[in-house]
Amino acid sequence: MSEPIIQIRNLRKYFGHVHAVNGVSLDVMFGEVLMVIGPSGSGKSTLLRCINELEKPTTGTIIVDGMDTTAKGFDVNQLRAEVGMVFQSFNLFPHLTVLQNILLAQRVVRKRDEKEAESISRDLLEKVGIPEKADVYPSQLSGGQQQRVAIARALAMQPKIMLFDEPTSALDPEMIKEVLDVMLDLAREGMTMVVVSHEMGFARAAARRVVFMDNGVIVEEAAPDVLFTNPSHERTKLFLSKILH
Amino acid sequence: MIDEEQTDFEERRTLSDFLREVPWWGVIVAGVGIYVLISMLTNVLYIEAFKAILPGIRITLEVTFLAYLLALILGLIAGMLRVSRNPVLYALGTLYVEVIRGLPMLVIILYAGFVIGPAIRDATHKVVDLPMLSRAIVGLGIGYGAYLAEVYRAGIESVHGGQMEAARSLGMSYLEAMRFVILPQAIRRVLPPLGNNFIALLKDTSLVSVVAIPDLLQMGRLFISRTFRAFEGYNSVAVLYLLMTFLLSALVRYVERRWRIP
Numbered sequence: 485m486s487e488p489i490i491q492i493r494n495l496r497k498y499f500g501h502v503h504a505v506n507g508v509s510l511d512v513m514f515g516e517v518l519m520v521i522g523p524s525g526s527g528k529s530t531l532l533r534c535i536n537e538l539e540k541p542t543t544g545t546i547i548v549d550g551m552d553t554t555a556k557g558f559d560v561n562q563l564r565a566e567v568g569m570v571f572q573s574f575n576l577f578p579h580l581t582v583l584q585n586i587l588l589a590q591r592v593v594r595k596r597d598e599k600e601a602e603s604i605s606r607d608l609l610e611k612v613g614i615p616e617k618a619d620v621y622p623s624q625l626s627g628g629q630q631q632r633v634a635i636a637r638a639l640a641m642q643p644k645i646m647l648f649d650e651p652t653s654a655l656d657p658e659m660i661k662e663v664l665d666v667m668l669d670l671a672r673e674g675m676t677m678v679v680v681s682h683e684m685g686f687a688r689a690a691a692r693r694v695v696f697m698d699n700g701v702i703v704e705e706a707a708p709d710v711l712f713t714n715p716s717h718e719r720t721k722l723f724l725s726k727i728l729h
Numbered sequence: 730m731i732d733e734e735q736t737d738f739e740e741r742r743t744l745s746d747f748l749r750e751v752p753w754w755g756v757i758v759a760g761v762g763i764y765v766l767i768s769m770l771t772n773v774l775y776i777e778a779f780k781a782i783l784p785g786i787r788i789t790l791e792v793t794f795l796a797y798l799l800a801l802i803l804g805l806i807a808g809m810l811r812v813s814r815n816p817v818l819y820a821l822g823t824l825y826v827e828v829i830r831g832l833p834m835l836v837i838i839l840y841a842g843f844v845i846g847p848a849i850r851d852a853t854h855k856v857v858d859l860p861m862l863s864r865a866i867v868g869l870g871i872g873y874g875a876y877l878a879e880v881y882r883a884g885i886e887s888v889h890g891g892q893m894e895a896a897r898s899l900g901m902s903y904l905e906a907m908r909f910v911i912l913p914q915a916i917r918r919v920l921p922p923l924g925n926n927f928i929a930l931l932k933d934t935s936l937v938s939v940v941a942i943p944d945l946l947q948m949g950r951l952f953i954s955r956t957f958r959a960f961e962g963y964n965s966v967a968v969l970y971l972l973m974t975f976l977l978s979a980l981v982r983y984v985e986r987r988w989r990i991p
C-alpha cells in the first residue's frame with residue numbers, strides 16, 4: 485500500500501486559453517481507490533484522460549507503474565493496455581456482440597488465441613452478472629448492463645489501474661446500484677481505481693481519499709467522511725451544499 | 730395457445746414486412762420491361778441487333794467490377810488520408826480528391842489511355858505496357874476513387890469520437906482502431922452512397938467507348954454504322970443498360986439489408 489503506482493507532478497493541460505488542468509500533483513497508491521469530485525468544467529475528466537494519454541499534457545510529468553508517460557518516444561499503447569478506462573457514455577462497439585466487444589482487444593492487442601480469450605470473456609461476463617447476454621448486441625441492453633459490459637471489456641486486458649469517468653451519471657437511478665456493486669467488488673479485490681463520480685455512498689464504502697477539484701486545481705483532499713461532513717474550504721462547502729440539495 | 734398466437738403474429742409481421750420491402754415501382758418497371766423484351770425478342774430486327782451487341786455486356790461488366798474494386802481501394806486510402814491529422818497526408822488526400830473531381834470523367838479516361846498509359850510504357854522500356862482496356866479501367870477507377878474518398882470520409886466522421894477513444898484506451902493503435910472499430914461502422918452507414926456510385930459507374934463505363942473499347946455502347950454503335958438501324962440499335966443498348974442497372978440496384982439493396990447493424 486505504500487508504493488505510488490501513479491505519480492503526477494505539476495500537471496498542466498491547456499486547450500487554447502482554457503486552463504483545464506492548472507498545476508496538479510497527486511499520488512495514487514497501489515490498490516487504492518481515489519475519488520475525484522468537483523463542479524462541471526473543473527478539469528476532472530481532463531486529469532483522468534491525461535493519465536492514459538487520451539489527452540497529451542501541456543507540461544508536467546506522469547509516471548504510471550514506473551513508466552514515464554511524458555517521456556519522448558514513449559509507447560502509449562503499452563501504457564493503455566495497463567490502464568483500463570470506463571466512460572460515462574459506455575462507448576461499446578455497436579457492430580459487435582457483447583462477447584465480441586470483450587474479445588476484440590484481447591485478440592488484437594494481447595494476441596490471445598480465440599479459445600483463451602473467449603473463456604476469459606465469459607468469466608468476466610459472469611463476474612459482472614450478465615453471462616446470458618454474451619450474444620446480443622449492445623443496443624439490446626439496458627444502460628446498466630452496457631456499462632457492466634464496458635467494465636468487463638476493460639478488465640479483459642488485465643489492467644493494473646482502472647479509470648472511471650462518471651460511470652453512473654448517464655444511468656437511470658435503478659441501474660446505478662448494479663454498476664456500483666461491480667465497482668465495489670473490484671475495489672475489494674484490490675484494484676487500483678481512480679473514480680470521477682459524485683456517488684457519496686460508493687466513496688464512503690470504497691475510497692480512502694476524496695479529492696475536490698475546482699478551476700483545474702486540487703482544492704483539498706481528505707478521507708470521504710471528513711471531506712463530506714467537515715470540509716475545510718469554503719469552495720468545497722459551497723459545492724457540497726449544491727450537490728446535496 | 731399462447732404459442733400459436735405468437736407464431737401467427739410472427740407470420741403476419743413477416744408478410745407485412747415482405748410487402749413493405751417489395752419495391753413496387755421495380756415490379757411495374759420489370760413488368761413493362763419483360764413485355765418490351767418479349768416483343769423485341771420476337772422481332773427479327775431486334776434479334777439481329779441483340780446478337781451483335783451482346784458480347785459488349787461482358788466487357789461492360791468487367792470494366793464496371795474491376796474499376797469499382799480499384800475505386801473502393803483508392804477511395805478508402807484517400808478517405809483515410811482526408812481524416813488524417815498529419816498535414817502532409819491530409820494534403821495528399823485532398824490534392825487527389827480536388828484534382829480528380831475537377832476533371833470530367835471523359836478527360837480522365839483519355840488521359841489514362843493516351844497520356845499516362847504510354848508514359849508508363851516508355852518509362853519502363855515497354856516492360857509495363859497496359860492494354861487499352863486496362864488503361865480505361867484504371868482511369869475510371871481513379872476517377873471514381875475521388876468520389877468514394879469523400880463518401881468514406883463522411884462515413885468515418887459520422888462515427889462518434891467516443892468509439893476511437895474506447896478503442897485506443899484498450900491499447901489498439903490508430904490503424905487497428907480504424908480497421909476493427911471505425912471502418913466497419915462507417916462503411917455500413919455509407920452503403921447507400923457506395924451503391925449509388927456503383928450504379929453511376931456502370932453507366933459511366935459507356936465512356937470507355939471513346940478509347941475504342943468494344944463495350945456495350947461501342948458494339949451498338951458499330952451495329953448501327955453497319956446497318957443504319959439506329960432505332961433498333963439504341964433501343965437494344967438502352968434496354969440492356971437498364972437491365973444491368975436494375976440487377977445491380979437489387980444487389981445493392983440485398984447487401985444493405987444483410988449488413989445492417991441490429
Ligand SMILES: Nc1ncnc2c1ncn2[C@@H]1O[C@H](COP(=O)(O)OP(=O)(O)OP(=O)(O)O)[C@@H](O)[C@H]1O
Pocket residue numbers: 499502503504522523524525526527528529530531
Ligand atoms: N477537447 C477540448 N477542447 C477544448 N476545451 C476542452 C476540451 N476538453 C475539455 N475542455 C475544457 O476544459 C475544461 C475542463 O473540462 P473537463 O471535461 O475536464 O471538466 P470536468 O470536470 O470533467 O467537467 P464535467 O463534470 O462537466 O464532466 C472545460 O472548460 C472544458 O470546456
Ligand SMILES: [Mg+2]
Pocket residue numbers: 528529530649650
Ligand atoms: Mg467530465
